[in-house]
Amino acid sequence: MTRSIAALIMAAGYASRFGRCKQLTQVGGKALLQHSIDSAQAVCPGKVFAVSGAWHEALRKAMHSEELRNVILIYHPDWSEGLGSSIARGVTGIGSHVDGILVLLADQIAVTAEDLLPLRRKFTGDNIVCSVYAGSRGVPAIFGRSSFGKLRELSGDRGAKAxxxxxxxxxVECPLDHASIDVDTPEDLHRWVTTRDHAYGLEARRKCV
Known part of the structure; x- marks a missing residue:
């Protein structure tokens, strides 16, 4: 039986350390947030949501200009209360018509569709499937409907880790080292892009040998 899963991308924060709208920063010709949307669409086609907050107007305008595509924004006016509050708003906005919700962060730039597919395959509807990286459980993670109530009760900056x-x-744990890479500053982004491009270059040269 195929389970219905919606994706919930956390994109409400101001990202003060980044110095500008991180979600719309261009990476490889498209917005950073669009990378997460595209990865989530491969796992949850037609059911990708993003919680907006500090940069809601900028994200809304980006949707009108099609800089952002294939996503439904859920505005959280109290975004400054923290991640837990934003997750609760997003889960409430999605409702209970799906079997599971995949929660992921907009700035987990290295996470790809190929990383997310194993989580979906392990989801049965009555379990939680989470990533494991740096010796700890975390998101991306898929929560079954039985967890929706607790997700809606989250508040402040306390996320879903508990x-x-x-x-x-x-x-169910799913190793996902790419999830350990997030982007807090422009330097973080530059470092990741440089590392990625170097890896791509090595792979291209290997294939030519």
Whole structure:
């Protein structure tokens, strides 16, 4: 049986350390947020949502200009309360018509569709499937409907990490080293792009040998 899964991308923060709208910063010809949208679309086609907040107007205008595509914005006016509050707003906005919700961060730039597909394959509808990186559980993670109530109760800056250790719900781990890479500053982004391009160059030369 195919489970219906919606993706919820967390993109509400101001990103003060970045110095400008991180979500719309161009990476390889498209907005950073669009990279997450495209990856999520491969796993949750037609059901990709993003929680907006500090930069809502900029993101809305980007949708009108089609700089952002294939996403539904859920505006959170109280975005400054923190990540937990934003997750709760997003889950409430999606509703309970899906079997699961894939939660991921907009700035996990290295996460690809290929990384997310194993999470979907391991999701049964009554479990939680989470990424494991740097020795800890985290997002991206898929939460079944039985966890929606607890997600809606999150508040402040407390994210969903505690739910990933819920003893009352089966939790399946999925190694995902790419999830450990996030972008907090322009230097972080430059470092990742440089590393990625170097890796692509090595792979291209290897194929030519």
């Amino acid at each position: 739910l990933l250790y819920d003893e009352h719900v089966p939790v």
